[in-house]
Amino acid sequence: MTGITIALSKGRIFDETLPLLAAAGIVPVENPETSRKLIIGTNRDDVRVVIVRATDVPTYVQYGAADLGVAGKDVLIEHGGEGLYQPLDLNIAKCKMMVAVPEGFDYARAVRQGARLKVASKYIKTAREHFAAKGVHVDLIKLYGSMELAPLAGLADAIVDLVSTGGTLKANKLVAVEEIMPISSRLVVNQAALKLKRETLAPILDAFAGAVKKD
Ligand SMILES: Nc1ncnc2c1ncn2[C@@H]1O[C@H](COP(=O)(O)OP(=O)(O)OP(=O)(O)O)[C@@H](O)[C@H]1O
Ligand SMILES: O=P(O)(O)OC[C@H]1O[C@H](OP(=O)(O)OP(=O)(O)O)[C@H](O)[C@@H]1O
Known part of the structure; x- marks a missing residue:
């Protein structure tokens, strides 16, 4: 060609x-x-x-x-x-790669207490590096889409996903708790x-x- x-x-x-x-x-x-x-x-x-x-x-x-x-x-x-x-x-x-959790979940406290978190994401490598750098213990669960559903359905405690307007998080009663990087x-x-x-x-x-x- x-x-x-x-x-x-x-x-x-x-x-x-x-x-x-x-x-x-x-x-x-x-x-x-x-x-x-x-x-x-x-x-x-x-x-x-x-x-x-x-x-x-x-x-x-x-x-x-x-x-x-x-x-x-x-x-x-x-x-x-x-x-x-x-x-x-x-x-x-343009958007941001973020950690999000259900409204009412005290993420900072869970991290402080050294809890082991279940995190669902399409972005396993990014998530692994982020939590390793923070020294947070996580079990990563690979998904291919609709990450926002995972905490609501009881699959995970937190998600790593892209956020732009924040509308998708809000509609699913989730809040962003940490920015991983701008995208x-x-x-x-x-x-x-x-x-x-x-x-x-x-x-x-x-x-x-x-x-x-x-x-
Ligand atoms: N809400 C958003 N606002 C701005 N940019 C975004 C948003 N969501 C994703 N992106 C960026 O746009 C790119 C393409 O997103 P798009 O939704 O077209 O594909 P996808 O559905 O994530 O990928 P695939 O079809 O391979 O699963 C993403 O890789 C990301 O960099
Ligand atoms: O913060 P928001 O503006 O709600 O955008 C965030 C959503 O956008 C992406 O999904 P996807 O590309 O599938 O959805 P979209 O095309 O509707 O933005 C991402 O996976 C979130 O679900």
């Missing part, structure tokens, strides 16, 4: 990457929300977009099935980042492609860098 393949997930990453693509003169010809196509052409013959799950973006780029992609810091930490060059924080899809999405580039396709990739990377919104 001589052209450029860009891996994106549909939803907020696709939507928030569109202006950056536009700055590089790239306009997808279809909207993944309405099209069932997984390979979407662009106005440029040499550039296409592949639509994958958010958690699969690093894998496509790592193995060179995509030359570049956009992935959340949350996803990149869990993936490990092997084979990926991460040149740019795009400052999009935004990064541009990820296949390391071999960066060398082999430098001439085509460099102007795209430069355009992205110029279009990133600062806080």
Whole structure:
């Protein structure tokens, strides 16, 4: 494949990457929300977009099935980042990785007393490192979604999840008790492609860098 393949997930990453693509003169010809196509052409013959799950973006780029992609810091930490060059924080899809517990659960006290906590999360690596650094004993339970349900259903004492407006926590009578880290999405580039396709990739990377919104 001589052209450029860009891996994106549909939803907020696709939507928030569109202006950056536009700055590089790239306009997808279809909207993944309405099209069932997984390979979407662009106005440029040499550039296409592949639509994958958010958690699969690093894998496509790592193995060179995509030359570049956009992935959340949350996803990149869990993936490990092997084979990926991460040149740019795009400052999009911003939220926070947080520890949350049911309203009324005294998290600080449980930690002080050295209690062993059951923590459910999709972000096991992040959670493990966070609690290890704090010296908190945890049993981690891997989930793939709807973390907020876990404490309500009696599966866990706490969750580690992404929080933006706080609306999801509130709707489920949970409160955030600790921020683990701020999250935004990064541009990820296949390391071999960066060398082999430098001439085509460099102007795209430069355009992205110029279009990133600062806080
Ligand atoms: N509420 C939010 N506000 C802002 N950014 C968010 C929010 N939730 C997630 N994100 C960021 O957007 C990225 C993509 O989220 P999205 O909801 O599209 O995928 P997902 O459902 O988490 O992933 P998958 O489909 O692989 O399970 C996340 O990896 C995270 O970095
Ligand atoms: O603090 P809030 O603004 O409520 O956002 C937090 C929610 O967003 C993410 O889920 P997901 O991406 O599935 O949901 P969304 O697309 O509705 O934000 C995350 O896993 C939380 O459940």
